Structure formats: C-alpha cells, structure tokens
Amino acid sequence: MKRSSLLDLLVLVIRRDLVLAMRRRADVLTTLIFFVMVVSLFPLGVGPEMAMLRKMAAGVLWVAALLSSMLSLGRLFSADYLDGTLEQMMLAPQSLSMLVLGKMVAHWMVSGLPLVLMAPVLGLQFDMSVEALGVLILGLLLGSPVLSMIGAIGAALTLGLRGGGVLLSLLVLPLTIPVLIFGTGAVEAISSGLEITSHLSFLGALLLLALVFTPWVTAQALRISME
Amino acid sequence: MAINWFKYSAPTTFYGLAGKLIPWFATSSVILAAIALYIGFYVAPTDAIQGEFYRIIFIHVPASILSMFLYLIMAGYAALGLIFKTRLSSMMATAIAPTGALFAFISLWTGALWGKPMWGAWWMWDARLTSELILLFLYLGFIALHASIDDPRRADRAAALLAIVGSVNVPIIYFSVKWWNTLHQGSTIKFSGTSMHVAMQQAMFTMLVACWLYAIAVALMRVRSIILERERNTTWISELPEVKL
Numbered sequence: 001m002k003r004s005s006l007l008d009l010l011v012l013v014i015r016r017d018l019v020l021a022m023r024r025r026a027d028v029l030t031t032l033i034f035f036v037m038v039v040s041l042f043p044l045g046v047g048p049e050m051a052m053l054r055k056m057a058a059g060v061l062w063v064a065a066l067l068s069s070m071l072s073l074g075r076l077f078s079a080d081y082l083d084g085t086l087e088q089m090m091l092a093p094q095s096l097s098m099l100v101l102g103k104m105v106a107h108w109m110v111s112g113l114p115l116v117l118m119a120p121v122l123g124l125q126f127d128m129s130v131e132a133l134g135v136l137i138l139g140l141l142l143g144s145p146v147l148s149m150i151g152a153i154g155a156a157l158t159l160g161l162r163g164g165g166v167l168l169s170l171l172v173l174p175l176t177i178p179v180l181i182f183g184t185g186a187v188e189a190i191s192s193g194l195e196i197t198s199h200l201s202f203l204g205a206l207l208l209l210a211l212v213f214t215p216w217v218t219a220q221a222l223r224i225s226m227e
Numbered sequence: 228m229a230i231n232w233f234k235y236s237a238p239t240t241f242y243g244l245a246g247k248l249i250p251w252f253a254t255s256s257v258i259l260a261a262i263a264l265y266i267g268f269y270v271a272p273t274d275a276i277q278g279e280f281y282r283i284i285f286i287h288v289p290a291s292i293l294s295m296f297l298y299l300i301m302a303g304y305a306a307l308g309l310i311f312k313t314r315l316s317s318m319m320a321t322a323i324a325p326t327g328a329l330f331a332f333i334s335l336w337t338g339a340l341w342g343k344p345m346w347g348a349w350w351m352w353d354a355r356l357t358s359e360l361i362l363l364f365l366y367l368g369f370i371a372l373h374a375s376i377d378d379p380r381r382a383d384r385a386a387a388l389l390a391i392v393g394s395v396n397v398p399i400i401y402f403s404v405k406w407w408n409t410l411h412q413g414s415t416i417k418f419s420g421t422s423m424h425v426a427m428q429q430a431m432f433t434m435l436v437a438c439w440l441y442a443i444a445v446a447l448m449r450v451r452s453i454i455l456e457r458e459r460n461t462t463w464i465s466e467l468p469e470v471k472l
Binding site: 153157158161162163167170171173174175177178181182185202206213217220221224225227 | 361364365367368371372375376380381384385388389392393395396399400403404406407
C-alpha cells in the first residue's frame with residue numbers, strides 16, 4: 001500500500017469535513033445568523049448615534065466573531081467522537097496532529113471564513129470607512145484561524161462533558177484576548193492615522209505560533225479525553 | 228547514607244508529613260500576619276501623597292504577588308503530574324488552585340478599594356488590573372474544568388494541559404493588555420519615584436511571608452482532604468486513627 005504523504009492526509013481530512021459540513025448546512029448558517037444578530041443588537045442597545053457606532057464598530061464585530069466561533073466549536077470533534085470516527089483516527093498510523101490541523105482548517109473555512117466575508121456588510125451598517133473595513137477584514141483573516149485553533153484545544157479538553165458548551169467558552173475566551181486586542185487595535189490605528197503594520201504583524205505572529213503548537217496540544221488533549 | 232528523596236512523593240507518606248507540618252505553617256503565618264498588621268497600622272508613617280489610604284498595599288501587594296506565583300507553581304505541579312504521572316503532583320495542583328483564585332480576588336477587591344479614593348473610580352482599565360482579572364478567569368477555568376470531569380485521572384490530566392497552555396499565554400496576554408492600555412489612554416496615577424519608608428517595607432515583606440505560609444498551610448490541608456477522598460478505598464486509609472473512630 002502506498003503511504004500517503006502528510007499533505008495528502010491534510011487535504012483528505014479537510015475535504016471530508018467540508019463535505020460533512022455541506023450536508024448539514026443549517027449548522028453553518030446558524031453560526032452566521034448568530035453573528036449578524038449579535039452585531040445588529042448593539043445599535044439597539046446603545047443607541048443609533050453614528051459617531052459612537054463608528055467608534056465601536058471594530059470592537060463589536062470582533063467580539064461578535066469571538067462569540068460565534070465559540071458557538072460552533074462544540075461541534076468540532078463531537079460528531080466524530082459520538083460515531084467512533086475519532087477513535088479510528090487516533091488508531092491510524094498517520095500523525096494525529098496533522099489530522100487535527102486538517103479539522104481546524106475545515107472548521108475555520110466553515111465557521112470563520114463566512115464571518116470574515118460577512119463582516120464588511122455589517123461594518124457598513126456601522127458607517128465604517130473603506131480603509132477601516134479593509135484593515136478589519138485583514139485582521140479577521142489573520143485572527144479568526146487563531147480562534148479556531150485555540151478553541152480546538154478547549155473543544156478537545158471538554159469532549160463528551162456535560163455542560164461542555166459553557167465550560168468551553170470559560171476556558172477559551174481568556175486565551176483569545178490578545179487576538180481581540182490586536183485585531184481591534186489595527187482598526188483603531190488606521191482610523192486615527194497611525195501605522196497598522198505592528199498590529200497586523202502581531203496577529204501574524206500569533207497565527208504562526210498557533211499553527212505550530214496548537215495542533216500538537218490539541219492532539220494531546222484528545223488523547224487525554226479519549227482514554 | 229543515601230536519602231530517599233522520593234519517599235514523600237507517595238500520598239501514603241505525604242499525608243502524615245503534611246499533617247505534622249500544617250500546625251507550624253499555620254501558627255507562624257498567624258503570628259507574622261499579626262506583626263505585619265501592627266507595623267502596618269502603628270509603626271509605618273502616613274504617606275505624604277496618598278495619606279492613610281496607602282496602607283491597603285500591605286495586603287494588596289502580597290496578594291497580587293501570590294496570585295501570580297501560585298499560578299506558576301500550580302502549572303508546575305500540573306506539568307509534573309502530566310509528565311511523570313505522579314499522583315501527588317496533580318493533587319497539589321488541584322489543592323493550590325482555590326487559594327490562587329482567592330488571592331487574585333483579594334488583589335482585585337483591595338485594588339478597587341484603593342482605587343476609589345485615589346483614582347476616583349472603583350475600576351480602571353489599567354493594564355495590571357485587567358491582567359489580574361484575566362488571571363482570575365484562568366484560575367476559574369482550571370477549577371471548572373477539573374470539577375466537571377468525573378474521572379479524577381482524566382480531570383487531572385486535562386486540567387494540567389489547560390494550566391500549561393494558560394501559563395504559556397500569561398506573558399502574551401500581559402504584554403498585549405499593556406500595549407492595548409497605552410494605546411487607549413495616557414498615564415494613570417502611579418507611585419511617585421520616592422523610595423519606601425523602612426517600616427512600610429517591613430510590614431509588606433512580613434505580610435508577604437505570612438501569606439506564603441498561609442498558602443502552604445491551606446494547600447497542605449486541602450491536599451490531605453483530596454488524598455483521603457481519592458484513596459478512600461485503600462487499607463492504609465481505613466487503618467488511620469482518625470478514620471477508625
């Protein structure tokens with residue numbers, strides 16, 4: 001039998017998870033609708049003054065993205081855990097970290113990317129300028145994969161626990177604070193005419209760090225949870 | 228004679244040792260705390276800038292220091308338990324967590340009490356305050372994760388992994404919060420460059436030692452309870468004089 005390379009494996013896992021997600025489209029849509037709804041509730045809560053909304057926009061969009069990504073994290077491993085697929089994956093001779101990375105990427109494409117694409121429309125509701133919108137999207141593109149990856153650790157640790165959803169947010173949200181800070185900081189910087197490269201560089205650095213470490217940590221967490 | 232360093236790494240032997248040590252740590256902690264309070268309230272002079280309000284630092288600073296160190300110690304024990312599968316290390320990590328959370332809470336609470344007269348507000352989104360709050364969240368996450376897993380071995384290992392991930396994140400969070408703060412607002416009121424009075428230093432360091440001793444005593448007491456709970460089906464527990472009664 002030909003031993004498949006790591007890259008083939010990665011593509012295979014991503015494709016499998018995407019196909020599964022497409023067969024349950026409602027799950028993908030609920031995350032997106034939740035995101036839109038949370039963002040739309042803010043003006044109702046704080047009042048319709050455009051100047052204030054413009055100032056808040058980046059923070060609101062980022063926090064909403066953070067919450068929506070928490071919402072879908074519970075599903076990252078649970079379906080595979082329930083039908084026994086996860087056990088088979090752990091028994092497979094291929095690297096579990098690579099499998100996990102594939103699942104993270106698929107999760108981001110299903111629940112992170114739609115939010116990034118939706119963000120500019122919502123940003124317009126808050127009267128954000130074109131440059132600010134561009135920076136917001138760039139920040140979300142760099143930051144939202146980190147959310148999926150850090151979240152995967154929490155999802156693996158809380159696998160199969162009762163009340164896992166709330167617990168997951170409690171574990172993961174404090175760890176995502178740096179992403180939130182640099183993501184909103186970049187938008188704030190461009191709005192006040194400052195340099196944005198430092199913020200985006202930090203987001204990029206966080207992405208690289210997460211890319212290197214989180215798949216391995218998540219694999220360890222899965223081993224602990226599946227024992 | 229070769230000393231067996233690992234003798235007390237077994238819950239069986241450590242249970243007795245901890246029982247003997249607790250009174251020493253507890254009494255010395257109470258005595259030192261009393262001395263520190265006496266120096267703090269009667270000997271230390273009134274501060275030129277902050278008046279009497281500064282006296283809250285005698286509890287605030289030790290509590291903040293301990294809340295941070297205890298997290299690292301907890302993560303260290305958790306890592307030992309995860310790597311070497313030593314039961315006692317994981318039990319120690321579990322025993323330390325509530326005390327760490329308590330000190331983080333005390334630090335925030337006393338900080339708020341100090342902030343109201345000094346800054347005119349109970350809460351400022353100051354970098355140190357915010358990171359202390361996040362530290363409290365990390366403690367609560369550790370405790371919540373451990374509490375929601377029924378199997379103690381899985382709970383130990385899962386919580387250990389979380390503690391390690393948390394301790395790697397602590398510096399990243401601290402610096403990001405610090406830079407976020409400098410972006411948002413200017414300088415807040417800080418201690419002016421004056422050196423501290425000797426009596427102030429004495430009160431603070433005595434209280435720091437008292438808090439350390441308190442933390443050790445409470446952690447040992449808690450670890451004894453955890454040992455009793457987890458090993459309740461073993462014969463050595465049923466042969467303990469306090470259990471036989």
